[in-house]
Amino acid sequence: MANRHSNIAEQMAVGKALAHDSAKMHVCGNAPYIDDINEPSGIVHLAPGLSPKAKGKITRIDLDAVRDAPGVLRVLTAADIPGKNECGPSFGGDPILADGEVLFHGQVIFAVVAETRDQARRAARLGRIEISEIRPAVTVEDGLKEGGEVLPKYEFNRGDLQDAMANAPLTMDSSIVIGGQEHFYLEGQISMAIPGESGEIKVFCSTQHPSEVQHLVAGMLDQPEAKVICECRRMGGGFGGKESQAAQWACLAALASRVTGRPAKMRLDRDDDMVATGKRHDFTADWKAGYDEKGVIEAVDVNFYGRCGYSPDLSLGVNDRTMFHADNSYYYPAVRIHSKRVKTDTVSNTAFRGFGGPQGMVFSERLMDEIAIKLNEDPLTIRKRNFYRRGRDVTPYGMVVKDNILKALVSELERTSDYQNRRRQIAEFNSKNKWLKKGISLNPVKFGIAFTLKFLNQAGALVHVYADGSIQVNHGGTEMGQGLYMKVAQVVAEEFGVDISKVRITATTTDKVPNTTPTAASSGSDLNGMAAQRAAQKIRGRMAQLAATLYQGDAKKVRFSNGKVYVGNHEIEFGSLAKQCFHERIQLSATGFYATPNITWERESVTGNPFLYFAYGASCSEVTIDCLTGEMKIDRVDILHDCGSSLNPAIDIGQIEGGFVQGAGWLTTEELVYDDEGRLRTHAPSTYKIPTATDVPEDFKVELWASKGNRQPTIYRSKAVGEPPVMLANSVFSAIYHAIASINPGKLPELDAPATPETILRSVERMADG
């Protein structure tokens, strides 16, 4: 059976806490990333020439000094592109090289091709670009004023909102500004292109979406897709930043390779990478809410204004997902969720772990916190009262929440984190301390799993069994550190009943599995695990048939376990059976394909189910703030998260911890600062501060929910885990909010994200002002 309940005791590989497939190579430094691959002889290197202005017509490009610089072979501009000057996903509008006008500060106007990377970088600074500058729209506010939108507005509506709001016993208005986030993958963007015969080209690219890179490179070269191969063995981090943003550098490397006839590599310097690639969308949200004396929501009317930058990129899905998660875990009887996709003259914002969901949930959590403060209630009580439950289980987009485990999960965490006692102790601490204040918060997460763009929910895999019994697996998913390769290998090992060491994992490449979708939306193992299992099952079925024939058994009863194949009382080594299959001319290679069932979402009519299921979790954080400086420390974190029946608990816990810390960084120290001219001022780790080890509390407990398995027939009843944990960090942001609120009970603090020391101190000062 494809979708049996998992039973770890009987399993060989699935459910085991196995180390990352490359762990030993990682620690030795011999896991090759693209820059570590031995360079083919004659390789050339690229560096980008970036726009010094945010917006305007290019009136003059003088590249003479660039061309004359030592080592320079070519300088590429838009005119050199034989095919389409386009590196954007779906909607397009993202030029590989600026053509006639610039759309944001840091846009690539030209690219230098030189003998060495150092020469290319030096030459790239010698370009003289004149631009008739137009004042750019930089912020959401600027964008709203200008009125530009990269995509049409979108809205969810239910009930008679006006009526519900008018009849609600209590109402409130509020708003928040939510900052963006830089991915800060440790390995920057990189591609290496190697020319082949008659127009073929192979591109090694650090990308979450090799197929899209293949298609865009082909389009740029005006060649059929069949002539382009894109390969990625591993990324040094992705987080969404290499979903659509990797293609531009692949296109440029391919173009350099085409015009010089030599292999070409483009590796961005960190600063260029941060300036020229998109980030998490920053948002402004404002809302009006109606609720009763118990804090139960009756009506919600919320507007989300997402800063998309100059082009649509992935903003449709991102902003939709903000809307899909504006409810988080709470039932809104009458509701209007409105989303405006604001155009600004800044880099096009893109996918980032959570894909808009985190911003939606920051709203829902603030809403709960504000109601609790207004009513002088425990915020957790207010949250619970608004939880989805029977009879109150339809989301604003019409999907019924059927797999809700939050009530039990939150109660469990409330107990194990000792929430109630600590809340009391904190109240006492705050009553005795003037300069230091503490806050605690326990927040739930409900995150929808599936691509909301239906066609993306498909995957392919290719499995070979060789005649010696060794197994090779390939699939459309990419490895960015999340452990996908290992999880899929575990699934395949399980199918053949062999030790994990027998399964060889190979690089993702478009010539093995074509037409793949991005490794994104947390769906890597859901999709590729299932596709690989199906491929393995085909081969297994053929092997079982032969074994049954050889030993006069029933093919259905042939068992694969412990590296052996059992037919009745006979047993045969897996490798021996493979060899016999070869001699009997039985195919030992198969493809597998999976398309997620039950995704019925129709965006136009706002009907159907966008998700296959929900992933749940909750976290409880305690913080201390310094009311004189605004400094903050996370004292303790407890997390309980639902992975269904985990394919690999070690990898899943790693995703939860890492996601939480990344989310906490987003909401606290990670601040993107743009100036009035649209220049990003925080374009290196010296100015953009992701968490360090000290920012993570020593008291940090993460547990997996003792699940009976996903109710949906996913791969071994597991649940996706890549993105949901990011939103567990909401408890940190809420805890800071409550620490500030304690200064002046009953008054609502004003606190935007990220809660930097400056933001916290400003909020503290306003509380003291009366």
Added chain:
Amino acid sequence: MSRNHLTFLRNGQIVQLESVRPNETLLDYLRLREGSKGTKEGCNEGDCGACTVAIGRLKDGELIYEPVNSCIQLLGQIDGKDVVTVDDLASDGELHPVQQAMVDFHGSQCGFCTPGIVMSLFTLYHAGIDADRSAINDWLSGNLCRCTGYRPIADSALAVVDGEAKDALANRKAATRKALKSISSDKDLFLGDKERFFAAPASIKQLAKLYRTHSDATILSGGTDVGLWITKQLRDLPKIIHTGRAKDFAQIKKVSGALKIGAGATYSDAYDALAAIDPDIGEVLRRLGSRQVRASGTIGGNIANGSPIGDMPPLLIALDSQLELLMGKKSRSLPLEEFFLDYGKQDRAAGELVSAITVPKLKRNQHFRAYKISKRYDQDITSVLGAFRFTISKSKIADARIAYGGMAATPKRGRAVEEALIGIEPANEEDVVAAVNRLADDFQPIADMRASAEYRLKVAENILKKSLLEIAAGSADASRIENPRRLAKVD
């Protein structure tokens, strides 16, 4: 006669290089010349730690390993050192204990930061301490990991770092020590010609002489700033004079009632002596950069580069330190605050070296406080740093030295507020607030990506107020999230 080749150790072997470009980084050497691809480039500015390697040297005869960011370490700086990279740790298929722990505790995900983390933990493993979580955090503060959230990395370290190093490098310690001695030399190092060179004189005398001859040269004293001129600004620095081989340039001496710190002393080398003056100084130093930065960066470099946001100048100004400069054989001294004339402008003549700083210790009736404010607690550049020394007589402030970084174009004293503080009692909140409000007369800070002007002024006021609250209370417990004074048992 000077030496015209670079000599260092790799894997127990002596390596000699004659061709060294003055601006060549250690990372480029490792990846592009040696072909060792284990060490990664993450940011190319010494902030992420992916390029961390361990540098072994003899300190007071003992072999120590310190982490450095190879991306901003110039190749010439490793003369006479043992260079250990992630490629070197596993032997005969057996992982180093630190590597094995990182595998066992699932300490890598994408793996790109991992080589640097392994090397930082390797230096911790050799540091001779039984590391707790805060020591581990400190050792990791210069290594960014975007995947794991650090917990499994910290657990790896907790499991294997117990103060005793049992690895191949520990086994060959005697041989390494011997090899390092054999390549140590009292000769000046001069690589290149008089138009383009990397020079590393072996004494102050030669240092001063060479700089006087080549006053257009760049003084490299650690390179944690100069490295970025090369890797980020792509500046061509044809003449580099490295101070790190002049042993008498890095001495830390006790003189009557004061410390005399040679300009070439690294932050790490000066830590104990400075932290002994007051635990707040220790905590600022601990938060300055990272282990990697502190192993390379120097006290003199932090002063000489004249940055308004360097952490040492306000501390040293508040302590009434005297700066020494050397031009050829001629030396002079001046109060440190007088050295900083304006943004990018210091009282230093062409060819003149910052040579030493004399730091008075605190007298019995003197109280010191320092607060570093930054967006992130560890490894962040300061938004505002306030350093205050109060002399208290009969429970009243008799003298105050109030110095700030990040509040003006230079590190600067607040003369108006100093004056206003004289005669008031720290316990008198009303007087304190009135005096503190005078800060606006002294400082009109700017806004940048680190902080707004309003925040800078507000937090500058608040930390001064806080210092007096603490002195009045006799404890900092009620006003500090992290209280280094409690650990040091100093109120």
